[in-house]
Amino acid sequence: MNYKKLRAFLLLSVVCLGLTLPLKSLAADSFNILLYHHVSSTMPRSTSITAKEFEGHLAYLKANDYTVVDLATAIESVQQGIPLPKNAIAITFDDAWxxxxxxxxxxxxxxxxxxTVFVNTDPVDQKNRHTMTWDMLRELKQHGVTIANHTQDHDYLVRKPVYDQKWLNQALNNIDDAQQRLTQELGDVPKWLAYPYGEYNDLLKAALKDKGYIAFGQQSGGVAEFSDWQALPRFPAAGAYSSLKTLKTKLASQPFPANYTEFKNPVIRLDQGNQNPPILDVALTQSQKLGVRQQLSCFIVGERQMPHWQDKMNFTVQGSTALGKGRNRYNCTAPIWGQKNYYWLSHQWLIYAGDAPPIE
Ligand SMILES: [Zn+2]
Structure with missing residues (x-):
């Protein structure tokens, strides 16, 4: 190639790069959801963020080119393969505080x-002084806020001795009755459920799928086409997770490409001899991004655990000691090649002995 041709080639390359890079960086096929409860300095710290801290989060999103998206639009975009803005974030609250x-x-x-606010309807009906009134919820809705279902009474849906038809009917009635109250008071609401405490089992998940509900958990991670639509992850962003330092990593993370619908039943019944610590089996959905295989690491009860790879597409991970009763999470992250952020995968387990649930 002579000098003139080389110069023309280089010029063309620069023009092409200039055209393709910004286009590519404007679109994404996934988004992250943040989960809050109280915005308060007087309610329990474990589920609260102060107004000052919350404003810090919003200011950070704005200053760092995050696009806060409407959750319904974001879900629809991912399901239909429509590109989302890069760095798309949805904000959700649980309980009608x-x-x-x-x-x-x-x-x-x-x-x-x-x-979006996920509302448990009984405290609103009972005019609890710490929860919103129906008028307040109507005002939010008039401002374009999405109101959705968090059951009637915030029951522990899967902390029950047996999972028979009676149990399932009760759980589904709890959800359907809340949906009916929301519709009566507010008009159209989406068919979404946020599981109280992020707790569910395979039977409940399958029944909700049959009924056409999309459901949200409390495990970390992002939403993509390969997500489990009856167990969508959300990043807890209040309490111990309020600090901007930890939030930054989560905001910038991308969902780890795995087959989430195949994840193991999250309820480990100690009274039925289920294995504790449980083994999480993960099947990847794509191989092209897996220069990260060596760098994938998992965190279980504050301890780092290395995953065991069966082959290029499958790994398992297990805690080193039995998990304590109640909720536990396996979190796995891997650096994304050429970027400063991480792929993130999480599964929440409920270690349960069949006894009466605690008062929280
Ligand atoms: Zn809740």
Whole structure:
């Protein structure tokens, strides 16, 4: 190639790169969901973020080119293969806490960010002083806020001695009756459920799928086409997770490409001899991004565990000691090649002995 041709080639390359790079960086095929409860300095710290900290999160999103998206639009985009803005984030709250209305809503209005509140309807009907009134919820909805289902009474849906038809009917009635109350008071609401405490089992998940519900858990991770639509992950962003330092990593993370619908039943019954610590089997959905295989590491009860690879597409991971009763999470991350962020995968287990649930 002579000098003239080389120069023309280089020029063309630069023009092409200039055209393709920005286009590529504007679109994404996944998004992350943040989970909050109270926006308060007086409610229990484990599920609260102060108004000041919350504003810090919103300011960070704005300053770092995150696009806060409407959850329904984001779900539809992923399901239909429509590109999302790069760095898309959805904001959700569980429980109809009044502090969301008093301290969260004014900030979200100021930033013009859409959000979703998952409502347990009994405390609203009972006019609990810490929860919103139906009028407050109507006002949110008029402002474009999405209101969705978090059951009637926030029951532990799967902390029951047996999982028979009676159990399933009761759980489904709890959900359907809440859906009916929301519709009566607020008009159209999406057919979504946030599991109380993020707890579910395979039977409940399958029944919700049959009934056409999309459901959300409390395990970490992002949403993509390969997600389990009856156990969508959300990143807890309050309490111990309020600090911007830990939030930054989560916001920038991408969902680890795995076959989430095949994940093991999350309820480990100690009274039925289920293995504890449980083994999580993960099947990858794609191999092209797997320069990360050596660098994938998992964290279980604060301890680092290396995964065991059966082949290029499958690994298992297990805690080193029995998990304590209640909720536990396996979190696995791997650096994304050429970027400063991580692929993230998480599974929440419920270690349960069939006894009466705690009061939380
Ligand atoms: Zn809740």
């Amino acid at each position: 009044r502090s969301i209305y008093l301290h969260g809503f004014p900030l979200l209005k100021q930033y013009n960010y859409p959000f």
